[in-house]
Amino acid sequence: MTNPLMNADPRPRVFVSSLMTGYGAVRAAASRAIERSGCEPVRAEDFPAGTASPRTACLNGVASCDGIVLILGAHYGEPTVAGISATEEEYREAVRLKKHIFVFLEAGDREPRQQEFVRSVEDYVEGHWRKSFRTPEELEELVEQALREGRPMVAAGNAERGSRERIEASLAERPERVEGIVWVQIAWTTPRDEEVVDPTDFMNTTFQRNVQRLAHEGETSIFDYGQGKNTLVEASRLRITQGNPGDWRGGRDLAVVDLYENGTLSVSLNVTGLASADTTRDIGQMYRIDPNDVHRRLEVAWSFAARWWEHHDPYRRHEPLLYNTVLHDVRTRRLEIAPQHPTNSTSIPATCPHDPLWIYDRPRKIVRQDLRNPGGEIKRTLDMMQLRFKEWEGRSL
Numbered sequence: 252m253t254n255p256l257m258n259a260d261p262r263p264r265v266f267v268s269s270l271m272t273g274y275g276a277v278r279a280a281a282s283r284a285i286e287r288s289g290c291e292p293v294r295a296e297d298f299p300a301g302t303a304s305p306r307t308a309c310l311n312g313v314a315s316c317d318g319i320v321l322i323l324g325a326h327y328g329e330p331t332v333a334g335i336s337a338t339e340e341e342y343r344e345a346v347r348l349k350k351h352i353f354v355f356l357e358a359g360d361r362e363p364r365q366q367e368f369v370r371s372v373e374d375y376v377e378g379h380w381r382k383s384f385r386t387p388e389e390l391e392e393l394v395e396q397a398l399r400e401g402r403p404m405v406a407a408g409n410a411e412r413g414s415r416e417r418i419e420a421s422l423a424e425r426p427e428r429v430e431g432i433v434w435v436q437i438a439w440t441t442p443r444d445e446e447v448v449d450p451t452d453f454m455n456t457t458f459q460r461n462v463q464r465l466a467h468e469g470e471t472s473i474f475d476y477g478q479g480k481n482t483l484v485e486a487s488r489l490r491i492t493q494g495n496p497g498d499w500r501g502g503r504d505l506a507v508v509d510l511y512e513n514g515t516l517s518v519s520l521n522v523t524g525l526a527s528a529d530t531t532r533d534i535g536q537m538y539r540i541d542p543n544d545v546h547r548r549l550e551v552a553w554s555f556a557a558r559w560w561e562h563h564d565p566y567r568r569h570e571p572l573l574y575n576t577v578l579h580d581v582r583t584r585r586l587e588i589a590p591q592h593p594t595n596s597t598s599i600p601a602t603c604p605h606d607p608l609w610i611y612d613r614p615r616k617i618v619r620q621d622l623r624n625p626g627g628e629i630k631r632t633l634d635m636m637q638l639r640f641k642e643w644e645g646r647s648l
Contacts, residue, residue: 262289262290262291263289263290263291263317263318264290264291264293264315264316264317264318265285265290265291265292265293265316265317265318265319265320265353265398266293266294266312266313266315266316266318266319266320266341266345266350267281267282267285267292267293267294267295267319267320267322268313268319268320268321268322268338268341268342268345269281269321269322269323269324269338270324270326270328270336270338271295271296274322274324276387277322277324277357277387277390278294278296278322279387280387280388280390280391280394281320281322281355281390281391281394282294283391284390284391284392284393284394284395284398285320285394285395285398287395288394288395288398288399289398289399290317290398293312293315293316295308295309295312298312306331306332306337306340309337309340309341310340310341310344313341313344313345313348313350314344314348316350317350317351318345318350318351318352318353319341319342319345319350319351319352319353320353320355320394320398321338321341321342321345321352321353321354321355321372321379322355322357322390323338323354323355323356323357323361323365323368323369323372324356324357324359324361324365325357325359325360325361325362325365326361326362326365327339327361327362327364327365327368336368338368339368342372349571349616349617349618352379353379353394353397353398354372354373354379354380354381354382355381355382355383355384355390355393355394356369356373356381356382356383356384357383357384357385357390358383358384358385377620382397413442413444414440414441414442414573414614415573415613415614417440417511417513417515418438418440418515418573418574418575418614419575420515421438421440421509421511421515421517422436422438422517422575422577422607424488424509424517425519425579425607426492426496426505426507426519426579427496428579428580429496429505429521431523431524431537432505432521432523432524432580433521433522433523433540433578433579433580433581433582433584434505434519434520434521434522434578434579434580435519435520435522435545435548435549435552435576435577435578435579436517436518436519436520436576436577436578436579436607437517437518437549437552437553437556437574437575437576438515438516438517438518438574438575438576439515439516439517439556439560439572439573439574439622440513440514440515440516440572440573440574440614441513441514441569441572441573442571442572442573443514443568443569444513445513445514446512446513447512447513447514447563447564447569448510448511448512448514448563449512450486450487450512453484453485453488453489453510453512454484458489459482459489459491461562462489462491462508462510462559463480463491465555465558465559465562466491466506466508466555468558469554469555469558470554471547471550471551471554472551472554472555473493473506473508473518473520473551473552473555474493474506475493475504478493478494478504479493479494479495480492480493487511487512487513488509488510488511488512489509489510490507490508490509490510491507491508492505492506492507492508493505493506493507494506503521503524503525504521505520505521506518506519506520506521507519507520508555510559514569516556516559516560518551518552518555518556519579520548520551520552521548522540522541522544522545522548522578523540523544523584524536525541525544525547525548536589538583538584538585538599538600539584539585539586539587539589540578540581540584540585540586540587541587541588541589542586542587542588542633542636542637543588543589545586545633545636546629546633549576549625549629549632549633550625550629553622553625553628553629554625556622557619557622557623557625560572560619560622561619567619570618570619571616571617571618571619572616572617572618572619572622573614573615573616573617574614574615574617574628575609575610575611575613575614575615576609576610576611576632576636577607577608577609577610578607578608578610578636579606579607579608580606581603581605581606581608582602582603582606583599583600583601583602583603584600584603585600585640585644586636586637586640600644601643601644601645603643604643605643608639608643609639610632610635610636610639611635615628615631
């Protein structure tokens with residue numbers, strides 16, 4: 252007989268972060284509320300004895316959880332070796348790891364440094380929505396209510412499984428194969444399993460024009476006003492294609508934008524033949540993907556994604572996001588920078604055994620700030636791309 256618990260989804264884990272001294276009743280109230288909301292409370296006072304330092308144990312506790320309940324009162328706490336209080340260090344770790352953060356402020360006056368910390372936590376643009384309480388009983392009610400409402404988002408494992416499926420489905424809807432062209436395709440989606448875009452909007456010409464306008468805007472725009480566009484409307488997807496896949500010379504500007512009703516956004520861009528080159532001297536270009544070209548294309552794609560999400564979801568209901576990246580039609584190409592002095596001879600690389608070539612084994616989680624400042628994610632993607640090429644080429648790392 253199958254044990255039903257074997258197939259049950261694990262409870263989301265929620266870390267309780269606050270001062271320890273004098274906060275026993277408050278932390279116990281938060282723990283009870285987390286339990287009643289269907290989640291598993293994680294508190295430092297419940298950790299078993301071990302060899303890890305208290306600092307390491309607490310930061311590991313944050314990392315092991317799906318979200319944190321941050322409780323801030325009058326006192327800041329003693330600074331750790333990092334120069335900030337243990338609570339602030341736990342909060343920063345949760346932000347870095349893109350955990351779901353629920354903030355609760357105890358009513359009353361605060362020490363100057365605690366007030367500064369609170370100000371950063373509740374910042375209107377970059378901070379978090381918060382609730383105020385006066386008694387442990389009031390906090391208990393607020394925490395339970397917040398987690399019951401936010402539990403679908405806190406259940407990161409379940410949500411991200413659905414996100415992975417949506418990303419994989421969108422990347423399977425690859426752009427058309429074009430002779431001599433390698434595509435980079437990036438897909439972003441929300442952990443929320445719901446209708447994000449009304450599919451009837453896809454038929455609306457005003458909606459279509461808005462998507463095209465966003466793709467034309469910015470210093471790094473996807474679309475060029477001088478290029479023709481083709482629009483395909485389906486029940487759950489809007490696809491806008493720039494350029495003529497049948498025209499190789501025009502292939503440099505090929506770009507495909509896919510927008511799905513579930514909120515998945517996919518951008519596909521050509522990453523080959525972008526620089527004007529003397530093909531009589533640089534025969535190696537047909538066997539090369541220049542990482543500088545890939546970098547520029549990734550900048551273009553991420554810039555558009557930032558504009559789209561700010562336009563469609565200005566209040567950040569959909570945060571965090573997840574994404575993945577693939578290369579289509581690598582074939583006999585290596586990832587290398589074009590030489591300064593091209594030659595008329597080159598070796599032919601081995602054929603890539605993967606099509607598409609997945610850059611990440613599983614989706615990467617990001618916050619909206621990463622969309623606006625994607626330099627770190629772009630560098631990481633290029634580094635991973637180098638590893639993937641070395642992996643299948645059999646070169647030493």
